[in-house]
Amino acid sequence: MRVRKFTLNSEDQVVVKVVREILNLFKIETGCEADFDWEELNIVNTIRPDVLPIVETVIDMTGTDGRKIHLVQEAEGRADERYAAGMHRLIKLNLYQLFRREFGFSPAPWGILHGVRPTKIVHRLLDSGLSRDEVAERLCHDYEASNEKAATITDMAIRQKPFLARSDNKTISIYVGIPFCLSRCLYCSFPANILPDQAGLDQFMAVFNKDLMAVKQAVRDYGFKVQSIYVGGGTPTSLPDKYFRDMLTNVWSAFYGADTVEFTVEAGRPDSMSEDKIRTMVDMNVTRVSVNPQTMQQRTLKRIGRNHTPEAIIEMFYNLRQAGIPEINMDLIIGLPGEGVADVRDTMEKIIALGPDDITLHSLALKRGSVLKLNLADYELPEDDTCREMFKTAMDYIYKAGLKPYYLYRQGYMSGQLENVGCCRAGAESMYNIQIMEERQTILGIGGAATSKVVNFHTNRLKSSFNAKDLITYLRDIDIYIDKRAKLIAEAYGDTQ
Known part of the structure; x- marks a missing residue:
């Protein structure tokens, strides 16, 4: 219209x-x-x-x-x-x-639930004393959510409750941002940079370690207990082997302790992986690695700027499994240019055959700044109805494999008005994924484009501080970002030292 x-x-x-x-x-x-x-x-x-x-x-x-x-x-x-x-x-x-x-x-699957974290509404209603069925009914009536979506996020919130209960005021998580990739994907709008030369890497690591030491000192000063560590990006494994080992060793030394139950590294893509990096992750007690094929269709991988094959994904998965990494996540995107239901079916058959512990389905989001958004006329995207059928096809495979949804978030301009949903086998839930979505725990961010989210338990409010998305600004103004984060922590925890 x-x-x-x-x-x-x-x-x-x-x-x-x-x-x-x-x-x-x-x-x-x-x-x-x-x-x-x-x-x-x-x-x-x-x-x-x-x-x-x-x-x-x-x-x-x-x-x-x-x-x-x-x-x-x-x-x-x-x-x-x-x-x-x-x-x-x-x-x-x-x-x-x-x-x-x-x-x-036509009714939208989520009705008027446009927020990033719809499960937060469910937790509020559950905490007020409403039953599971009463919450689901409210979502349908007050937000016009479909019966399916209402049931999904209500059951999801109930599944999350025991994990959220394992955190107290002094329990936190650490996010580490490594803002480099080997190439930029078609759909990507993340603040990632193509891997620089040795001089650029040395400069980044010097600033990064200063950032890390400031958070390490805060953990000591305030008596924080680090529950989970998440190394993301970018693609952290795009770092050369030596830099990757130095980075991960420094993170482990600063934050890994008796309270740590999860240590995650985003490995992303096989062209960034090596035997030495796998050995480093095993040495540093990494418990979870994310492998993100996005699709197992060779023509699509080439179209979106991925310089690897589906066979390389399979090899990378088996290498990580053989090395003894306890849990492996895999990310897929629904709605990529040129794909249809048959492509999703083929991708899911290949992924499910590997037996990942956790699969996250992402609905393609047309993000400002991405090559795809800037050149939409050059690409054929599936219609919303097709995206919904593709999503349902993928979820059918996931349910048949015994995996169930445990966290979810939404973004603007998503194909099919759908969502990003993480599904896993029982016992393989990512603590970090639950905490970052529900925003009930302080998460301190280190590195390029990292965000710190600090929960003030006196006011029940969350405030954030952001490291610069632009790498040059982050490197130049690191003292400013360290100071902002320190003031935010002091405001929330100053009387608890």
Whole structure:
């Protein structure tokens, strides 16, 4: 649907954002100068102040043929949600239901649940005393989530509870960011850099070690217990063998201790792996390695800029298994250019045959800054309905292999309005993945583009500090980022030393 003129009776940034989410969901384009079929779209949301928010939404539309539409709906909030959150939910709910009724749009699998972490809502409802079935019903009624998605995230949150309970105020995790890759993938918007020369690596490692030592000192000063360590990127294994061993040894020496239950390294792709790196990970007690084939279709690997074969993925997997790495994750992407259901079926058969402990399905997200987003016209992407069928096909294989969902997150502009979901066998849940999604634990970030998320248990609020995404800025301003992180830690934990 294409609209020439759009007006909204609010300039509040959050209101503008939630309205835009619904327009994007139904692919309603505004500000079109040509080939539009609606002359005007006007949305008015009126909030009636009360104990609970009451929102009246009015939609007026004028077609190019003179047709006029006038739609009205009113809804009332819930007593157990924050006033502002309820108000914004009702605006989205009213718009979603009005547009669907008038134009017959298909229901979205997630309804109006557009947030990155929908399971946080489930945890809030479970903590308030609602039963499993009551929570699922609320998700369907208040957010228009499908029965399938509501059941999935409710059961997922229940599965997460014992893991979240294993953390206290002084239990933290460590994230290590190595912002280098051997090549840049078509869909990637991560702040990763092509591996520099030796001088560039030496400069990075000097700054990185200064960053690491500052966090090591904070762990000592505040008596933190490090539960999990996650080395990501970029592709950490893109580092040459010596640099990789030095980096991982320094991380292990600084943070690995009696409380550490998980040590993860993203190995990414086979062209970055070597026997020495596998030996290093074994020596450093790495418990989990991520192998990320994305697809097992050779033509797709070439198209997205991957310089390896499906056979190399299989060899890498077996080498890690033979070396005794306890758990191996594998990441796949649904919706890659040129792929269809048959490709996903073939990929899943090859992946399931390996017997990974954990599979994460990613729905392709068209991210700003990626080569794919900048050159969309050059690539044929599967339609939303096809993406949903591909996703279902992959999940059917996962369930038949005995793996079940345990963490999930969503992003903007995802193919098929779907999600990223991690599934694993019982007992292979990644503690770090659960903690980073539910945001109930402090996670201190080290390295390029790393984020520190610090939970203040006095206020039950989370604040973040960000290392620069730009590598030059990170190297130049490391003292600024160390200071920002230190102040954030002191604000939350200053009276607990």
